Amino acid sequence: MQKVWKKRGAVLINWLLKGTIAALLLFTIYEQAFGEEGGLGAARRAVEALPGMENWPWLAVAFLLLPVNWSLETQKWRYLLFPFYRLSFGRAFSGIMAGVSLSLFTPNRVGEYGGRLLAVPSRYNGHAVVSALVGNLAQLLVLIGAGLVGALYVGGLYFREMRLLFDSFWWLAMALLILIYLLFFNIRWLGAAAGALPLPRKALRLVLMLNRYRPRRLGVALGLAAMRYGVYCFQYFCLLSFFGVEAPAGAALAGIATIFLIQASIPLPPALGLLARGEAALLALGPHGGQEVAILAATFALFIINLCLPALVGMAAIFKINVLKSLGYEIEVAQDERDRHYVDAPYGVHRPGKD
Numbered sequence: 001m002q003k004v005w006k007k008r009g010a011v012l013i014n015w016l017l018k019g020t021i022a023a024l025l026l027f028t029i030y031e032q033a034f035g036e037e038g039g040l041g042a043a044r045r046a047v048e049a050l051p052g053m054e055n056w057p058w059l060a061v062a063f064l065l066l067p068v069n070w071s072l073e074t075q076k077w078r079y080l081l082f083p084f085y086r087l088s089f090g091r092a093f094s095g096i097m098a099g100v101s102l103s104l105f106t107p108n109r110v111g112e113y114g115g116r117l118l119a120v121p122s123r124y125n126g127h128a129v130v131s132a133l134v135g136n137l138a139q140l141l142v143l144i145g146a147g148l149v150g151a152l153y154v155g156g157l158y159f160r161e162m163r164l165l166f167d168s169f170w171w172l173a174m175a176l177l178i179l180i181y182l183l184f185f186n187i188r189w190l191g192a193a194a195g196a197l198p199l200p201r202k203a204l205r206l207v208l209m210l211n212r213y214r215p216r217r218l219g220v221a222l223g224l225a226a227m228r229y230g231v232y233c234f235q236y237f238c239l240l241s242f243f244g245v246e247a248p249a250g251a252a253l254a255g256i257a258t259i260f261l262i263q264a265s266i267p268l269p270p271a272l273g274l275l276a277r278g279e280a281a282l283l284a285l286g287p288h289g290g291q292e293v294a295i296l297a298a299t300f301a302l303f304i305i306n307l308c309l310p311a312l313v314g315m316a317a318i319f320k321i322n323v324l325k326s327l328g329y330e331i332e333v334a335q336d337e338r339d340r341h342y343v344d345a346p347y348g349v350h351r352p353g354k355d
Contacts, residue, residue, distance in 0.1 A: 058242035062235045066305055070096060072228040076135045076221055083212040084127035085120060095119025097314030104311050130209045138225040141184055147261025148173045153254040154284055185215045239301045243294040255284035
């Protein structure tokens with residue numbers, strides 16, 4: 001009888017967690033769309049100002065690039081997870097979407113890691129987090145590199161009185177960026193350095209996982225990150241074009257790179273940081289003359305397309321997942337058939353027969 005009640009309690013907690021996540025997600029989306037600072041009004045006014053139907057193909061392209069964007073992120077994470085665990089694309093994609101749902105209301109998109117934990121058996125949670133961290137680092141390196149170039153271009157173009165400062169900053173920024181890239185391609189140095197530190201065994205084991213990453217694998221991950229960056233920059237450009245923002249392509253792309261660089265420095269959930277990103281967009285793109293409503297509308301539309309829609313898909317994925325089992329807390333749950341494969345020491349390399 002006690003086992004039955006424990007199992008029922010686990011089921012209840014599981015559904016309470018799912019319901020809480022769904023409520024927070026729907027509330028966040030509603031506030032951003034219809035709240036006082038919601039972007040739906042700006043988007044409606046911008047659409048009403050459009051001259052006709054000639055701009056609508058730009059919106060269609062932005063929507064069509066949505067699955068490309070998140071498929072590249074899925075493949076990047078899978079590729080970095082491969083040395084430890086072979087995960088199918090479909091299951092990895094579900095985990096990515098679940099992470100988007102959780103990230104909308106967590107600082108610095110920490111929820112992304114929680115979503116990926118749900119996609120792997122609990123004993124591979126550490127591997128999932130490490131591979132996600134390395135993938136996010138690759139994405140950040142691409143964002144910083146392109147963002148610095150864009151910011152220097154925008155600064156030199158619109159703030160000529162500070163041109164000397166920008167020229168001096170260019171060399172310092174490039175030197176630091178080269179150093180960071182060097183450290184990234186030698187990320188195993190962290191594992192070697194950690195061995196000399198008095199770290200707890202579990203923390204040390206996580207850091208030592210970095211020893212499995214060779215420069216070739218890191219280079220492929222960086223390439224996937226660059227492709228994804230190019231996709232969502234072009235999505236933003238399409239939305240600016242759809243809402244009628246008139247700017248030279250070079251200046252617009254430099255402004256977009258600057259916006260994403262500023263966005264990366266905002267330690268807020270994506271939803272709460274939407275207003276700040278709108279202000280950053282006006283700073284980087286505002287010099288193009290009285291198009292504030294269109295710029296804000298494009299920023300909000302990108303948020304809806306790239307985050308809110310995937311978050312709704314992720315919410316559906318979360319409802320299909322046993323959350324407690326994925327986190328390793330459920331009591332007396334039968335082992336999943338996918339886990340019945342041998343494990344290679346010392347890092348738990350999973351090799352399924354088919355994937």
